Amino acid sequence: MSGLPERGDVIDGFRIEERIHAGGMGVIYRVSGPETGFPMIMKIPRLGPGEPGEAVVTFEVERMVLGALTGPHVPRFVAAGDLARIPYLVMERVEGRPLADWVGKGPVPPAEVARLGLAVANALHSLHLQNVVHLDVKPSNVILRESGEAVLIDFGIAHHGHFPDLLAEEFRRPMGSAPYLSPEQVLGARDDARSDLFALGAVLYELCTGRMPFGSPTSPAGLRVRLHRDPVPPRALVPGLPEWLQEVILRCLEPDAADRYATAAQVAFDLGHPDQVTVTSQGRRTRRLGVGKRMVRWLRAIGYGPDSVSSTSLQLAAAPIVLVAVATAHTNEARNEALRATVRRLVIAGEPTRLACITVIRPAPELVGADRHEAATSQRIKQLVQLRHWAEPLKLPPQQISYHVMESGDPAGALLEYARANHVDHVVIGSPPRDVTLGGLLGTVSTKVSAEAPCTVTVVRVRG
Amino acid sequence: MRWALLADIHANLEALQACLEQAGREGADGYAFVGDLIGYGADPGAVIDIVEEHARHGAVVVRGNHDAAALENSAETMNPAAARAVLWTRKQLNQRQVAFLDSLPLTARREGILFVHASAASPGQWTYVTDPARAAESIAMSKGATWIFSGHVHEPALYFASGSGRPVPFKPMAGVTIPVEKRRRWLAIIGSAGQPRDGRTEACWALFDDVKQTLAFHRVPYDWAQAAAKVRAAGLPERLAHRLEHGE
Incomplete structure (x- = not known):
């Protein structure tokens, strides 16, 4: 192919529409053609004598890297033309x-x-x-x-x-x-x-x-x-x-x-x-x-x-975010210590690991308006105090640890949502004691979290 | 074609079988054995028989220095353990197996591809391609091959060169499919199937797709305990068994 395509040209089934960008390394067109369910653009590198030598290498790099990437944070890759024949890259035109x-x-x-x-x-x-x-x-x-x-x-x-x-x-x-x-x-x-x-x-x-x-x-x-x-x-x-x-x-x-x-x-x-x-x-x-x-x-x-x-x-693996779910409402020192012992092995002071301590409380439904707000605030502060108390023996520097009180009728759902939104790498959660009436309920939480979490989950159980 | 590439099998039957099994699962429909079928390991005859069977169905096989040494029944330039293995190996081979080794060329070509055990710069001199300078020599003397597949060095490596500069070394990660387009020139050291030396025990092989122009380096676990036990039972030097157990 000599020179750049014109509007209306068809390359490997992609019809060239208007030119939307012309830069140092290449030119970008909107293209139509095969039904992909999203709008597309075609990037054509500037090659040939007088054009920058980088253009061809950056084109190759982009094709290689984009072709290997997935997920909502990169344009979807559609097709690439052979460098020896017609070099081009077709990808999603990201709207926004x-x-x-x-x-x-x-x-x-x-x-x-x-x-x-x-x-x-x-x-x-x-x-x-x-x-x-x-x-x-x-x-x-x-x-x-x-x-x-x-x-x-x-x-x-x-x-x-x-x-x-x-x-x-x-x-x-x-x-x-x-x-x-x-x-x-x-x-x-x-x-x-x-x-x-x-x-x-x-x-x-x-x-x-x-x-x-x-x-x-x-x-x-x-x-x-x-x-x-x-x-x-x-x-x-x-x-x-x-x-x-x-x-x-x-x-x-x-x-x-x-x-x-x-x-x-x-x-x-x-x-x-x-x-x-x-x-x-x-x-x-x-x-x-x-x-x-x-x-x-x-x-x-x-x-x-x-x-x-x-x-x-490996770099990422060395700096994980660990979430520990602390059930402040019904717990005892043995369970607290078991949870801490597990966390101690995962989060070491001075390393780039971070620990998020979370407790989920249920909303107080019987109050409304300002009273409810006040009650919730005081409840939240109490919980924060307990969380800090729980974490104190870990002796982690403040940059490495954070405390969060969440209010939700669905504790497992809240923990899972938090883990997803914050790229948590490891969840540590206690299993319920067998002799407590609430056991069944707590059991549901750790079971659901370990089944659905996007990452590793450690369920800590106290013997006896 | 999807080429299964194997190098430096060194009479390790267990490793060879594990590689071929995985290659079959990965859809290989062509095979290339780039030298040193034997030496070090306890199963030279069985390994040659399998490779010969593949050769009858069109596989590419080239000669390595250990194959040459067994033919000549001399191991003057080798270390003592390797030399003892060469002399032991020769005694295990029947006439047909010797004739097969004798039929192996130093290099083989297919469209755009050169197969050579060591450096293409001097195939019979067995020069180790261990750095960009050696890779540059091999590429320069490959008579325009786009892809050069070699062994001899036991650790997998990939060198790529574009027009002017010195080839750039790259340490491939097992299981990753790498685009190796013909705009550049590529020299791949497959890594040893039968005697890995990079601290890992798994056998090395690679899959090259000449249509898609991609190359994937693979590692496959095999029964090295069995292979090492056979080395000891054969009375071969202890060091050769130890290497298999530790990948060194």
């Missing part, structure tokens, strides 16, 4: 608003930033679970469906942990978008899922403040500044910004990947539970780091080399 729509109109309200960030973090976690690192997360590569779910697009420079990395040796200079590029990408690393968390931090920063944390440098030296210089704290630019949100953003933007969140699921967790974020001086400060701390960062940056990462799935 690009995240770029929120950018450039001044600071976005914090609650909205948290909602958007949570959606992107959920999408990234789904990607990372499939062993793929996106490496080009930026507002124009995220589309928000009407449902609120985020979809990541453009996998041209992505890395799939199980496939040969066609881009690894081919192009020595860092690929990606300067404002969002992680320090390790600047140094050429392409296999760390936490690079995407850095980019997410840069996006959140931009949404909150209307500014890029590190500007848009074009020179290698300009790009390397982020290895040691911290960005202006968002709260210095937007005084009303909540401390917890700055805490999350700056933790994503840590120059050393090991200092960031361990997984996108953990970012999502904090964005979804602002009241559970432990705010440190990082979240409070309104000035950049002092000379002393800057010096430390600078010295660390000199010796900085990207971590060697085993694989994205």
